[in-house]
Amino acid sequence: MSADKTVYLKDYRPTDFIIETVDLIFELGAEMTTVGSEIRLSRRPGSPADAPLTLDGDSLELAGLALDGKPLAPERYEAAADGLTVHGLPESGSFTLTVKTRINPSANTQLLGLYRTSGLFSTQCEAEGFRRITYFYDRPDVLAVYTVTIIADKESCPLLLSNGNLIEERNLEDGRHMAKWHDPFPKPSYLFALVAGDLAMIEDQFTTMSGRAVTLRIYVEHGKADRADYAMDSLKRAMRWDEERFGREYDLDIFMIVAVSDFNMGAMENKGLNIFNDRLILADPETATDDDYLRIEAVVAHEYFHNWTGNRITCRDWFQLSLKEGLTVYREHEFTADQRTRPVVRVDEVKFLRANQFPEDGGPLAHPVRPTQYLEIDNFYTTTVYEKGSEVSRMIATLLGTDNFRRGLDLFFERHDGGAVTIEDYLKCFEDATGRDLSHFALWYHQAGTPVISVQSAYDEAASTLSLTLQQKTPPTPGQKEKKPLHIPLRVGLIGPNGDGMEPSAVSGGERTEDVLHLTEAEQTFVFKGIGARPAISVNRDFSAPVKVNFEQSRDDRMAIARFETDLVARWDAINGLALQALVEATAAVRAGTPISVDPALAEALIETAGDETLEPAFRALALTLPSELDIGRELGRDIDPDAIHAARRTVFGSLAREGAERFRQLVDALSGDTEFSPNADSAGRRALRNTALAYLASATDEPGAARAAYDAATNMTDMIAALRILAHQFPDAEETAAVLDDFRHRFAGEPLVLDKWFGAQATIPGEEALERVKRLMQDEAFDALNPNRVRALVGAFASSNPTGFNRPDGAGYRFFADFILDADKRNPTLTARLMTVMRSFEALEVGRQAKARTELERIAGHETLSRNLRDIIDRMLK
Numbered sequence: 001m002s003a004d005k006t007v008y009l010k011d012y013r014p015t016d017f018i019i020e021t022v023d024l025i026f027e028l029g030a031e032m033t034t035v036g037s038e039i040r041l042s043r044r045p046g047s048p049a050d051a052p053l054t055l056d057g058d059s060l061e062l063a064g065l066a067l068d069g070k071p072l073a074p075e076r077y078e079a080a081a082d083g084l085t086v087h088g089l090p091e092s093g094s095f096t097l098t099v100k101t102r103i104n105p106s107a108n109t110q111l112l113g114l115y116r117t118s119g120l121f122s123t124q125c126e127a128e129g130f131r132r133i134t135y136f137y138d139r140p141d142v143l144a145v146y147t148v149t150i151i152a153d154k155e156s157c158p159l160l161l162s163n164g165n166l167i168e169e170r171n172l173e174d175g176r177h178m179a180k181w182h183d184p185f186p187k188p189s190y191l192f193a194l195v196a197g198d199l200a201m202i203e204d205q206f207t208t209m210s211g212r213a214v215t216l217r218i219y220v221e222h223g224k225a226d227r228a229d230y231a232m233d234s235l236k237r238a239m240r241w242d243e244e245r246f247g248r249e250y251d252l253d254i255f256m257i258v259a260v261s262d263f264n265m266g267a268m269e270n271k272g273l274n275i276f277n278d279r280l281i282l283a284d285p286e287t288a289t290d291d292d293y294l295r296i297e298a299v300v301a302h303e304y305f306h307n308w309t310g311n312r313i314t315c316r317d318w319f320q321l322s323l324k325e326g327l328t329v330y331r332e333h334e335f336t337a338d339q340r341t342r343p344v345v346r347v348d349e350v351k352f353l354r355a356n357q358f359p360e361d362g363g364p365l366a367h368p369v370r371p372t373q374y375l376e377i378d379n380f381y382t383t384t385v386y387e388k389g390s391e392v393s394r395m396i397a398t399l400l401g402t403d404n405f406r407r408g409l410d411l412f413f414e415r416h417d418g419g420a421v422t423i424e425d426y427l428k429c430f431e432d433a434t435g436r437d438l439s440h441f442a443l444w445y446h447q448a449g450t451p452v453i454s455v456q457s458a459y460d461e462a463a464s465t466l467s468l469t470l471q472q473k474t475p476p477t478p479g480q481k482e483k484k485p486l487h488i489p490l491r492v493g494l495i496g497p498n499g500d501g502m503e504p505s506a507v508s509g510g511e512r513t514e515d516v517l518h519l520t521e522a523e524q525t526f527v528f529k530g531i532g533a534r535p536a537i538s539v540n541r542d543f544s545a546p547v548k549v550n551f552e553q554s555r556d557d558r559m560a561i562a563r564f565e566t567d568l569v570a571r572w573d574a575i576n577g578l579a580l581q582a583l584v585e586a587t588a589a590v591r592a593g594t595p596i597s598v599d600p601a602l603a604e605a606l607i608e609t610a611g612d613e614t615l616e617p618a619f620r621a622l623a624l625t626l627p628s629e630l631d632i633g634r635e636l637g638r639d640i641d642p643d644a645i646h647a648a649r650r651t652v653f654g655s656l657a658r659e660g661a662e663r664f665r666q667l668v669d670a671l672s673g674d675t676e677f678s679p680n681a682d683s684a685g686r687r688a689l690r691n692t693a694l695a696y697l698a699s700a701t702d703e704p705g706a707a708r709a710a711y712d713a714a715t716n717m718t719d720m721i722a723a724l725r726i727l728a729h730q731f732p733d734a735e736e737t738a739a740v741l742d743d744f745r746h747r748f749a750g751e752p753l754v755l756d757k758w759f760g761a762q763a764t765i766p767g768e769e770a771l772e773r774v775k776r777l778m779q780d781e782a783f784d785a786l787n788p789n790r791v792r793a794l795v796g797a798f799a800s801s802n803p804t805g806f807n808r809p810d811g812a813g814y815r816f817f818a819d820f821i822l823d824a825d826k827r828n829p830t831l832t833a834r835l836m837t838v839m840r841s842f843e844a845l846e847v848g849r850q851a852k853a854r855t856e857l858e859r860i861a862g863h864e865t866l867s868r869n870l871r872d873i874i875d876r877m878l879k
């Protein structure tokens, strides 16, 4: 792909024409849909009088073009599949352009634009899908008022939906009918949506804070309506929360969600008509896990929150993507924290960031939260834009305080409602509302890479002072060799010898607000006065900054934090850090052929935490969960040998299991009593602790009986799949495992989303045989290579979460994956480009595997017909 397709932030300029309104008429046909588009336009004041109108298109066929009702002569325009240019348009005043296109929704395997799967028409327009429907200014800074008419066969498509309010509905001849929707809020094309088909629906009502009644509807496949209740409940809670916490009220008379089974991503915030991957809507105790419930609540809220952060105020251009995504993830995180247990929620966020964003930021695909160039925007829906972007907003809240953050955001809504704006505009609101200068802080948006903070401490007993020297360094990233010091808000706590917190009488060396140290230079020494005894120092409490901390602390200090820190996030981090260190040491022992010894103090701390009734079960489960094989690999960072890691972890796990067997048995027994299922955080936490303990117990007894019994006794999917995974992963060859896998397959034969769990559990069984197993499972009739959920559950899980199986030393895992990618790329490039990123850290592997991986990556890169999405990813990975 030639570099001339690269889009640069510096090239941004507004369009030559302004679109005021757009009237769309869809005549839906499975193989042939015609789209009539009537666009009311005028030349932008100041733009050249002879500038042509250049509209975007992608794979389009033009079927008619008229200006103010008169067909345009061929010499007045150039139409191609990827664009339409019209010359000689009026210098002033408005005019109407009528464009007719023809598309084939059934042939649309990319799932971008208008597509038809399982009899349902639906759309996905973000980021550049609308141009696959009609010629348009398909960019976020062109906001127009849409009126949409949908015409379709009434029997196969009784339901006709689009954005806004329904204004007309009637029957037509030949068994067809029509519906007309009007959305009064100007919006960019990426928020357009249409759904047509035959679906079941649940309805509810919400009264907004100003007393307006809003109709809420969730549409799902027939037979699944009773699985939409939790999504509805989450929606109502999200609506209330956004009013209470941020003063945001919903603005249309109706809010609709449609669950579809073929969807590239999680969900989409189309104005008034959210479209969801059905795995993020459908839940009942028998088919969904606690984790599914959690994700449903979070994503329903996320998409709803976009109504203000994204829709009412949108992005000027796609470089500003984090303006809506980072902020909306932050709002979603705050919502989840308020609905559940804050520190537990925060630990999950930290784990996610470390497992996904840090590797992205430290590898070949690293980019700033606000990138300056892209080849394919679909590849920038990344964890850096989303999760790191969220952390940046969180840091603003930490710097300013909660009330000031709210003040800044209020100003943002007031000043920019109806606008398409930039990250600078966003930051300016916080500056104007509070008087605080954020110019240094803004670097977080522009500088890629995870900062590493090195900490050195010195305690002076005679002077009762503690000095803390903090150094920050951000490693180079592609295209950004030199890094500047950032403004990093670092929460720091001191724990005295008796376990109590210590408060200094004064702190010098830099700004400090509450427990936040403001690190602004490459190196700074903070001196804490009035410290009567040498404390244990807890750095980056609550994960106040998305950084790595390099601090050689004594084991005793870490133990003190693990036991006494009042901030539970830091407490978890200390426990997790100790376990990680033990696992790294064990891996080194495996490679050196020396025996593994597990520090008895670590075992004691873990087992003690597991039984500590003063702590919530959910927290205890987190503390008890050993870092994964992938975590250990990431910690090592280079020369990774997945087999050694696997052996080491297994040994450490087994030895902890035997050490704590009694406690684990006790926990399993004590926590197995819940009969009535509730998806709330408390019950979910008890199940998490119980199932974590069960995994240890299975390892301690080294026999599958307990897990088999747990499977048989399970009354909900959480317990069922937990038992199944223990069997599959710890006893892959046992009779019990075969029986349970078979039972599960039959029991859920008609439930694709549930079978995804079955695919996933088997795809991640460690060891060489995994590849053959995956190939076999691809032949199962429940597998469908066109469905993104199926692909991710089986092939995705294998490549991303089966370190020993995927990284077979002979390279067969890579070969299989490359073949799959090359084949799937012809159908769905968004999917393949995302899948490909699981190999982004291949250079961290030991040399043998690294070479084999590179061979396969180069083989992919050598293909001439790759999609632009995949080409972009693979070329950056190999650079």
Ligand code: 0A1
Pocket: 124, 126, 127, 264, 265, 266, 267, 268, 269, 302, 303, 325, 378, 381, 830
């Ligand atoms: N804006 C959505 C994410 C999304 C992005 C692209 C999509 O299709 C290629 C679909 C959804 C969100 O943040 O939820």
Ligand code: ZN
Pocket: 302, 306, 324, 325, 328
């Ligand atoms: Zn989003």
